Amino acid sequence: MVSKKLYYACDLVDNPKLIEQYKRYHSKENVWPEITKSIKDSGILDMEIYIISNRLFMIIEVDETFSSERKQKMDAENPKVQEWEKLMWEFQQALPIAKKGEKWLPMKQIFKL
Structure with missing residues (x-):
């Protein structure tokens, strides 16, 4: 089985009470x-979400059956x-660069050791 990792970012409303509720x-x-x-049915093998302040970072590990289009459908x-x-x-809340209706935006790798 071949897997790959994908990375996404999203923001939360900058409100400590809402952020705590989101975490719950x-x-x-x-x-x-x-x-x-x-999530599992779409071909996602693993998912992790990290937070700093109101910024979210998601890592998903997917199998060969996964596609963003299929997941959206x-x-x-x-x-x-x-x-x-x-x-x-x-x-x-959408990142400032998001189009209408977008929230989790794919990130591009710029460095790897």
């Missing part, structure tokens, strides 16, 4: 099981994922 939603015991299932057709995404928009 993402704790292992609070993430909706339908969300973790949809699957998410659009899943009512529970749509409910989750609507809820998360209460906490997230």
